[in-house]
Amino acid sequence: MKTLYLDCGMGAAGDMLTAALLELLPDKEEFLRELNGLEIPGVTVSGEKIAKCGIQGMQVTVKVNGTEESEDMHDHVHEHAHDHNCEHTHDHDHGHIHDTSHEQAHVHHHVHSHHHHSGMHEIGHIVQDLPLSEKVKADILAVFSLIAEAESHVHGVPVKEIHFHEVGTMDAIADITAVCLLMDKLAPEKVIVSPVHVGSGHVRCAHGILPVPAPATAYILRNVPIYGGSIRGELCTPTGAALLKHFATGFGEMPVMKTAAIGYGMGKKDFDTVNCVRALLGETEETxxxxxxxxxxxxxxxxxxxxxxxxxxxxxxxxxxxxxxxxxxxxxxxxxxxxxxxxxxxxxxxxxxxxxxxxxxxxxxxxxxxKLSRTIRKVDTEFGEVRKKVASGYGVTREKYEYEDIARIAKEQEMNLEEVARRIDMQAGRKAED
CATH class of the missing domain: 3.30.70.1380 (Transcriptional regulatory protein pf0864 domain like)
Incomplete structure (x- = not known):
């Protein structure tokens, strides 16, 4: 079975995942040409070989209108009623904690002078205009939905009122699009992710100090094995967390596999430990x-x-x-x-x-x-959390809601089993469209 293992011992961010997966392709320059050929508004993506701690890997840089994204503009959201000077700073390249009030004032000036704030509706339009397959578009929007739902929960406002800063949005679209397109090209049947190192300490913003993992990241990584450590700073961003959550078929230790390709996706900061996501692509025996x-x-x-x-x-x-x-x-x-x-x-x-x-x-x-490899995913529905059994292998994937959960809802709502499953599927379809 074609299996991808992602080692997130130093967390994960969109650019690091892009770089790690890009290393698995035989023609990296061709992929970068294809990605830039999508003409994501104002975006250019480049990659270069660098070395950290004596290990060579790929580092990806995203520029919007010729400017490389700063930490303050990455994974950056707010809701309409939120004070512009108390935004949460997500560390794009790990380990940086500082007061951002002055820099964010500059960011907001830049955004309001040249851009507007994009919600899920606007992001949907941008993604739908990209010359990509419907599958890849659906993956991109699903990842953005995970981030928006997390921010909605953290801020206590509806998803439709969550808006991403336009400059940071284009950077995030580039990262998420790149990863989704790479996953489509690599086409692993199984994606296993290691326990995720989220970092430790706090992230400082103009309005106060927030714990690591950041609230949105922590929400996305519910039911995922995570851990802290001695490294101070934010090692896993909301974008990285959402990409892992969307594509992982399971979380755990590296399986027994015959490895065909290995990729190192380097972050921008330097630590005693090599700051990278490691991707291993190979074959595991059918279960x-x-x-x-x-x-x-x-x-x-x-x-x-x-x-x-x-x-x-x-x-x-x-x-x-x-x-x-x-x-x-x-x-x-x-x-x-x-x-x-x-x-x-x-x-x-x-x-x-x-x-x-x-x-x-x-x-x-x-x-x-x-047997097919089986995992349990938890789905948020109007009836509460419902478990879904996902079985994959031998070229097939099957999904089925846990009987006990569906039966409980059917009794509570005085519905039959088919009606409950149909309602949940309809809700999932509406989320994908939104």
Whole structure:
């Protein structure tokens, strides 16, 4: 299975993810020409090879109207009623903490003199005008939606009132577009992300001091393994967090894989530890394991006893328990009781067979099981949080809402299961359109 592993031991930002994924392509200059050929308004993107801590990698620079983005303009949002001098500063290239009141006043002057503030509606128009596939456009808008929803939650205002500074918006569009386009070209079947190092300490803004991770970043990274450390500063930006959250099929340690390409995406700041996102692209074996199938024939046991035995098997960790009607000797009707379990659970299951059934013997078959890789995603809906099971592998992807969650909502709302799922899908569709 084609697998991408992202090592975020020094956090993640849009430019770092772009650079790391760009390194995985055989023709980097061709991609940069294609990206600049999209003609994102005022944007040019370049990349160069640099070395940090003795390791060579790629560093990407985004310029808007010929000017490289400053930290104050990156990942920068506000709502209509918010004082322009108390914006939250997100550190684009990590580790920088300072008072930004004077610089932000300059940024706001620049923005108001030459640009307007863009909300999700305006961003949607910019993205829809880009000569990209509908899939890539949908990915871009989904990432922006994660950021806007986080800022909406933090500021306590509707998403439609969240506006991104125009200059910072173009930089973010460039980063997000680049990553989404690179992911489309690389086309991994599985994306595993390491636990994310978010940094530590505080971020200073003109209106006060905020903890790291920044509130929006922390909101986006809910249910994601994160950690701090001795490095002071913001290592993961909202844009980086949203890109990881959108594309990751799972979070955890690096899987066993045959690596074909490795990319280092360098940040702008220097630390004792190399400041980069590392991307590894390779092949992992399709998910498979060995299971034990235990069986016995029964013709002298009550249905209640069989039902009780099934409950005991499941509680002990059985993967599957089922019965099949069979014709036994002397023309007696009976059942074939089958329990599937992991190898390490076999002895427990055998004890349960003899304790809870009338059998005198149990047969064993060892089988190789192939399965899709499964992850659980949490979806915010009008009914609250709903879990969605996502299964992928062998070239297919399947999604299904967790039955217990859908059943609970159906009971609470006096609806059937299909109506609940349809309402959730419709809501998701409206978010994508917005």
């Amino acid at each position: 498979g394991d060995t299971i034990v199938e235990l069986q016995c024939n029964l013709d002298d046991i009550t249905s209640e006893a069989i039902g009780f035995a099934q409950e005991q098997f499941f509680e002990a960790g059985a993967l599957e328990v089922y019965t099949i009607p069979v014709q036994m000797k002397k023309s007696r009707p009976g059942v074939l009781l089958t329990v599937m379990c992991r190898e390490e659970d076999k002895d427990i299951m055998l004890k349960l067979f003899f304790r809870n059934t009338t059998t005198l013997g149990v047969r064993e078959n060892v089988s190789r099981r192939y």
